[in-house]
Amino acid sequence: MSADTPLVRLTGVGKNYGNVIALRDVDLRVDAGRVTCVLGDNGAGKSTLIKIIAGLHRHDAGSYEVEGRQVAFDSPREALDRGIATVYQDLAVVPLMPVWRNFFLGSEKRRGFGRLDVEYMRRTTKAELARMGIDLRDVDQPVGTLSGGERQCVAIARAVHFGAKVLVLDEPTAALGVKQAGVVLRYIVQAREQGLGVVFITHNPHHAYPVGDRFLILNRGRSIGHHTKDQITRDQLISLMAGGAELEQLAHELETIAAGRTAARELTEETDTKPPPP
Template structure:
């Protein structure tokens, strides 16, 4: 048996999941080690959500093995996963917009003192300190969290998970609904989490966000892995082509070329130009 000290924090081997007759996930291998970022990429319907639910303890896998620090696990709930140090930050953050930042930071885990009163001074000070340690410089932790940008709210959630003892951090499409600058902010905090020794599993559909921060890359398509590479084994262009489906793009380009040869319409020509662009970018 693998020594827990040498084992990845999270390891999936041959993991599969069925919903009735529907195969949602099959033959997935994944490792997430301390101080590394493992990126899981795929388009809608690729199986990313199912994988998140298994890692987070929301659903049990039907096939394969799931290990945490070398020990096989089968979580019954997200609380079980959290107790083992696996925290998941979902895209639709569970925050109360009108509550201050510090209140959301400790939501559900409030620090209390005599007679059950909340220790507001401690929570304010701690929230500010922990976010500063992650490189998040907030002007005022008393401001409603709803006044923060999407990227800042993601970063508060990351800092909260780190403070409450997360060893492995699962991030569900944290940059999906963000602009370029805000996405860059979140990527910077993902690197901060890695440098603090966490194992980060970064779920995304954007290879341009994944490649700069990733150490390993798992690409899913229709519930099955179509590539599992380290950064040394793949370039950004190869990662993009593998995720996009190079063969499918080439087939589309040929179809659009054929459409142009059979029609002199402006629309057909524009489609052909688009096909040529896809072929070159691939």
């Protein structure tokens, strides 16, 4: 693979569910050491795009390349074997299990007679979290006792440890407060600095712009913008994301309605104050 070959490239990708067009003619590029942000409102097609990248659904049109080779995954396991790890919003963690058990869930380390190598998994979990800059008090504490931001960061560190080259994050900051969202954004930058290609799915341009290198904006399954950071400002990104033309039209309609109400109120007041005829 040459240095300029992207880790993931989608070209003209489309997906239909019966008569419903979920995606049409969408391009996406993910490079090592770069964060690609995919923005869009509800129903924009972000979830469908995630499922295609993660191997959950096959695309109906266009091409999907991983490290320069066309692929058509039949399962998320195939995508994971090619280094594409997806961290969904619900995280798929077991709240009552300790952090280290969740870290190795499904990939447990064993030694003689099939016994779990608990000490190795504890030690490795603590070391990997520390390498990502995550300092937990105790990896034996239930993962459900962690904050939302900390749980997201454990999931990110787990994907990095198990060999992810591309990290797909599904709305990782959606249900978090300002402080916890900032924690997650810092770990996204940390993953980028370690050379991963990150796909950051979000509906919040204020979270996307500080960490993003490339931005794809979706609206009703279509791409309405694809820009690098030097091509777009934060305000332009917000305008595209919010539908600038639609907002201007709405503002004009609201001004017209307000003007009509004001005129009706003035007419009513004038009628009420007019003296009765003799």
